[in-house]
Amino acid sequence: MSTYDKIAWLPLCGGLTGLGLVLSYLVMRRRGLGAGLRGAAFSLLPLAAYLTGAIEMFWKMGAAIGDFAKGFAFSIQVWSGIAVTGVAVLLFLVSGPLRRRSVRRSKGQQGVGSGDAAAKRPAVTGAGQLATRPSAAGATAPATAPVKARKGKSAGDDDDDLGDVEDILRRHGIS
Numbered sequence: 001m002s003t004y005d006k007i008a009w010l011p012l013c014g015g016l017t018g019l020g021l022v023l024s025y026l027v028m029r030r031r032g033l034g035a036g037l038r039g040a041a042f043s044l045l046p047l048a049a050y051l052t053g054a055i056e057m058f059w060k061m062g063a064a065i066g067d068f069a070k071g072f073a074f075s076i077q078v079w080s081g082i083a084v085t086g087v088a089v090l091l092f093l094v095s096g097p098l099r100r101r102s103v104r105r106s107k108g109q110q111g112v113g114s115g116d117a118a119a120k121r122p123a124v125t126g127a128g129q130l131a132t133r134p135s136a137a138g139a140t141a142p143a144t145a146p147v148k149a150r151k152g153k154s155a156g157d158d159d160d161d162l163g164d165v166e167d168i169l170r171r172h173g174i175s
Contacts, residue, residue, distance in 0.1 A: 004059045013050035017043055 020043025028036020049055045072078050169175070 004056060009050050009055055013046040013055070016046040020044075020046075 021040060024036050024039030024043050027039045049058070
């Protein structure tokens with residue numbers, strides 16, 4: 001005989017319904033008809049649950065959840081599964097930034113190893129000026145002047161911190 005069968009459900013549900021109806025009557029007198037009818041509706045639910053067999057269903061559901069929780073809390077196999085799941089989540093979190101970093105590196109090194117080395121070096125014309133040469137992707141790089149010939153500066157004027165930034169911007173065609 002299970003624990004469910006040991007409980008006298010009809011007197012329990014009938015008593016809860018009777019108590020609820022008495023309290024609903026008191027609420028109706030104090031707060032009005034709407035509040036009393038709502039209380040009566042809630043009061044009839046225990047008796048309805050007994051008559052439809054819903055109490056037994058809820059009892060079985062509660063017992064199943066309790067058994068699962070008991071097995072979950074005291075099982076080494078389950079806790080091992082939780083640990084493995086935690087390791088898997090950690091590996092997913094760590095692999096994301098590593099994949100992004102490797103994708104950036106591979107995009108930056110696409111031209112390396114393909115084509116000849118002369119295509120990667122800027123061509124110098126007879127006047128000492130850098131000429132435009134097609135890059136590996138088919139686009140042309142803008143012509144730039146060597147450092148000595150730029151705006152009357154000599155090679156000794158490299159003290160200017162912004163000069164390096166200007167050189168980089170000019171190489172990329174940004175004025």
